[in-house]
Structures are given as C-alpha cells and as structure tokens.
Amino acid sequence: MKQTTRHIILLLTFSLLLAVTVAAQRISFGLYAADDIVLTQLNSGELNFNLKQAVILAGGDPVNVNLLDDGVGILTVKGRTDMDITVTIDAPATLDLGSNHILLTKVKFAYSNTKASSDDAAKLTAIEIPDGFTSATFPIDRTIRHIAGLPAPPPTPNHVGYTALTGIAYLFVYGTLGKVPSGAAAGLYTGTINIRVEYAK
Amino acid sequence: MNVLKPIQYLFFILLAFPFLTMMAQNKTSVSITAQATVIDNSGIELVTIKNMDIDVGMAIDGKIYVSAKRDASAAMMMLKGKANAKFRVTFPPMVKIANSTGTGTLTLYYEMYGYQSDNQGASEPIDAVERNLQISSDSKYYFWVGGRVDTNNARPGNYNGEFTLQIEYI
Numbered sequence: 280m281k282q283t284t285r286h287i288i289l290l291l292t293f294s295l296l297l298a299v300t301v302a303a304q305r306i307s308f309g310l311y312a313a314d315d316i317v318l319t320q321l322n323s324g325e326l327n328f329n330l331k332q333a334v335i336l337a338g339g340d341p342v343n344v345n346l347l348d349d350g351v352g353i354l355t356v357k358g359r360t361d362m363d364i365t366v367t368i369d370a371p372a373t374l375d376l377g378s379n380h381i382l383l384t385k386v387k388f389a390y391s392n393t394k395a396s397s398d399d400a401a402k403l404t405a406i407e408i409p410d411g412f413t414s415a416t417f418p419i420d421r422t423i424r425h426i427a428g429l430p431a432p433p434p435t436p437n438h439v440g441y442t443a444l445t446g447i448a449y450l451f452v453y454g455t456l457g458k459v460p461s462g463a464a465a466g467l468y469t470g471t472i473n474i475r476v477e478y479a480k
Numbered sequence: 481m482n483v484l485k486p487i488q489y490l491f492f493i494l495l496a497f498p499f500l501t502m503m504a505q506n507k508t509s510v511s512i513t514a515q516a517t518v519i520d521n522s523g524i525e526l527v528t529i530k531n532m533d534i535d536v537g538m539a540i541d542g543k544i545y546v547s548a549k550r551d552a553s554a555a556m557m558m559l560k561g562k563a564n565a566k567f568r569v570t571f572p573p574m575v576k577i578a579n580s581t582g583t584g585t586l587t588l589y590y591e592m593y594g595y596q597s598d599n600q601g602a603s604e605p606i607d608a609v610e611r612n613l614q615i616s617s618d619s620k621y622y623f624w625v626g627g628r629v630d631t632n633n634a635r636p637g638n639y640n641g642e643f644t645l646q647i648e649y650i
Contacts (some may be wrong), residue, residue: 316508328516334565334649335518342516352512374514383514456516465520475509 315445316364316476317357321398326352326386326472328456338461344453346389346402352452353398356476360420360446361434363479366390367414374456374468381468385410386454388474392421394446401449416479420446450474524567524647525560532625532643534588539631548593548626549603555625556600559647563619568612569594570646577641584635590627590643600624612650 328335328342330350335342344350358364370386388408395401408415423446435441452472532555538544548554561567577586593603596616603624606613615621625643 318508318510320510320512324510324512326512326514328514332650334562335516336649337518337520352514354510354512370514374516376518381516381518386514452512454514456514459518463518465518467515467517470514471511472514473509473511477508 315358315443316478318474318476319355319357321353321355322351324352324354326350326452326454335456335459337459337463337465339457339459341384341455341457341459343455346387346405346407346451346453348453350453351402352472354450354452354474355398356419356448356450357445358419358448358476358478359434359443360418360423361443363416363418364448364476365414365416365479366450367475368452369413369473369475370454371470371472374470376464376466376468379460379464379466379468381457381459381463383470384455384457386452386472388415388453389451390415390417390448391451392417392419392446392448394420394422395449398449402451405449405451417448419448519562519565524649526645526647527558527560528555529558530554530556532627534629534639536631542630542632544629544631546591546626546628548591548624549600549605551626553626554600555643557623557625557645558598559615559621559623560619561615561621561647562649563617564615566612566614566650567621568648568650569606569623570611572644575641575643577639579635579637580640581637582635584633584637586629586631586634586639588627588629588641590625592626593624595622596620598622 326344327350328344331344331348332342356364356366366388368386368388371383373380373382375381387410389402389405390408391401391405393401393404395404406417423444435443437443452474532546533553534544534546535553536544538546538553546554559567571590571592574587574589577588579585592606593600594606594613595603596614597620599622603622606623613621623645
C-alpha cells in the first residue's frame with residue numbers, strides 16, 4: 280500500500296512540472312491582466328428609442344437612433360493602453376413585451392479612443408463600425424500607439440512591482456427599431472444587449 | 481489509500497486553480513437594455529366645436545379683430561389624443577379668403593390660443609411657427625382661433641375659407 284502511494288505522488292508531481300514547463304513557453308496576452316478591464320455604463324445602461332422619439336406609435340415608422348442622437352447607450356472601457364481590446368456585441372433580434380415583438384432591425388456600435396474628455400466629445404471622434412459587424416479590435420488609446428507612426432512595442436507582462444498604464448475608451452451602442460407592427464400591444468418593450476470586452480490575443 | 485485521496489485532490493486543485501482563475505478573468509462583459517415604449521395608435525382627432533364668425537358690423541375703420549383669447553365669436557376646436565403626450569402644432573399665419581359670390585379676396589391674419597381645458601380666458605398664445613404643447617391628462621387640448629382682417633378694399637359678397645391646423649406627436 281505504501282509503495283503504491285509513492286508511485287502516484289511521483290507521477291502527479293512530474294505531470295505538474297511538465298505542464299508548467301510547456302506553459303512557460305507561450306505567452307498569451309489575452310490571458311494577461313484581463314481582470315483590469317473595467318466596463319462602466321454612463322447613461323443608466325440604456326439604448327432608449329423614446330429619447331429619440333417620445334411617442335412611438337403602433338404601426339409607426341422605424342425609429343433610428345443615430346450616433347449623435349439622444350438615447351444612445353454609452354459605456355466606458357478602462358484598460359491597459361499597451362494592448363488592443365476586442366469588443367463583441369451580441370444583440371437580440373427583437374425587443375419583447377410578452378408575446379409581442381418589435382424587430383430590432385439594426386444594432387450598431389462605435390468607439391472613441393482619442394482620450395476624449397467627455398462622452399459628448401467622444402461622440403465627435405467616434406469611429407462607427409460598419410453594418411453587419413459585431414466585433415472590433417482597437418487600442419484603448421490611439422493617441423499613444425500612433426505617436427511615431429511605428430508599431431508599438433510588445434506589451435510588458437505583469438510582474439511584481441509593475442503597474443501597466445491604463446486609459447479609457449468610449450463605446451456607443453445605437454440602432455434602428457421597427458417598423459412597429461400595427462397590432463403591437465402598448466407598453467414597454469425591452470431586450471438585452473450583451474457587450475464583451477477582452478484583450479486581443 | 482485513505483492518505484492518498486486527499487493528496488490526489490490537492491494536486492488536481494493546485495493544477496486546475498491557476499487556469500480557472502485566468503479563465504475567469506479573461507473577459508469582461510456587461511449588458512445594456514434596449515427599450516421602447518409603444519402607445520396605441522389611436523391617432524389624433526380634431527373636432528371643430530365652433531366656427532369663427534366675422535361680422536362686418538364689428539369693423540372699426542374697416543378693420544375687424546376677433547380676439548382668440550377674449551371674443552366669443554372666435555373659432556373653437558378640440559383635440560383628442562394620447563393623455564399627456566407632447567405634440568407639435570403648425571398653422572399658416574395668414575390666409576386669403578376668396579369671395580364666393582364675386583371677385584376679390586380678403587386676407588385674414590390668424591391668431592391662435594390654446595389650453596389644456598375648456599377655459600378660453602386662461603388660454604395662451606400659440607405662434608404660427610412650430611410650437612410644442614402637451615395634451616391634458618384627460619386626453620384633450622383646446623384651441624381658439626381669431627384674427628385680423630382689413631375690409632376696406634373688400635367687395636361685397638360672401639367669403640368662406642378654411643383654417644388648416646397641422647398636429648403631430650413628438
């Protein structure tokens with residue numbers, strides 16, 4: 280019984296060393312320090328079509344919330360400036376009220392990574408992602424990365440005593456609702472748009 | 481063997497822990513709500529309660545003024561729509577009224593007042609340019625229409641015209 284125990288412990292220890300050795304040869308920046316990405320909603324986390332058009336009638340025309348309109352969903356992303364981030368948006372096809380649905384015809388997003396001082400200022404420099412794209416990769420702070428027109432140096436891996444520089448980028452979510460069906464029930468239609476941010480690998 | 485089991489678990493936990501931790505920190509996500517409040521398409525109904533009556537006998541030096549705020553002869557209309565909804569109203573500042581029995585026209589310069597209840601005296605002026613107003617909680621809004629007309633150059637006859645009021649929700 281004692282002999283068996285010794286063998287198994289030896290085997291497990293060997294496996295552990297092997298795994299560490301292999302992993303040490305591959306640096307995946309997507310896994311590094313991703314915990315320092317902070318997403319914050321600025322306008323109570325809403326893409327609100329009523330802020331563009333107060334009265335939305337059943338049977339009414341589509342409602343377009345454009346980048347510069349009221350009602351745009353606004354978020355900030357705080358993260359390391361020496362790495363790119365990838366933003367992925369996952370939007371529902373409809374806004375729902377019980378068994379009633381209104382098509383969320385188009386959901387778009389834009390980002391601003393020019394160190395804007397406010398969300399209003401950020402909108403003016405925002406880059407709109409073309410229709411149909413649900414993901415984009417960009418640096419948090421474009422002003423740092425493009426200073427000399429040269430590629431940025433590779434990011435510094437985290438280590439004791441090192442604190443990476445961080446910056447803030449803005450995200451804007453907007454789109455088109457409807458056309459609202461003529462038989463749509465009156466009330467509040469809602470849907471959840473998921474936004475995922477990670478360091479680009 | 482009883483001694484081995486805890487050691488086995490410990491090793492597996494030690495192996496798995498760093499990877500699980502990294503996986504948990506790999507992505508940051510957040511949700512936002514997309515929303516829209518839809519109201520019934522009951523439309524807007526405009527009911528003419530009373531026409532404006534211009535009597536030449538009211539003319540002073542050939543000029544007639546019907547006060548939308550004070551005169552009983554002012555036209556009155558009632559709007560029915562969605563309670564508390566905001567709306568925009570536009571109307572032409574003047575209209576040429578043709579003589580239905582002969583030649584000549586009259587030019588009438590409109591004056592319009594409005595209020596959320598049937599209270600002409602409390603009504604407020606509404607400019608001819610786009611103006612944002614709000615329907616009352618009982619789904620109504622009232623308009624009174626008056627105006628100014630100069631009859632000095634008018635020829636005898638009957639003059640009939642229409643007042644076009646454009647209303648849209650905002």
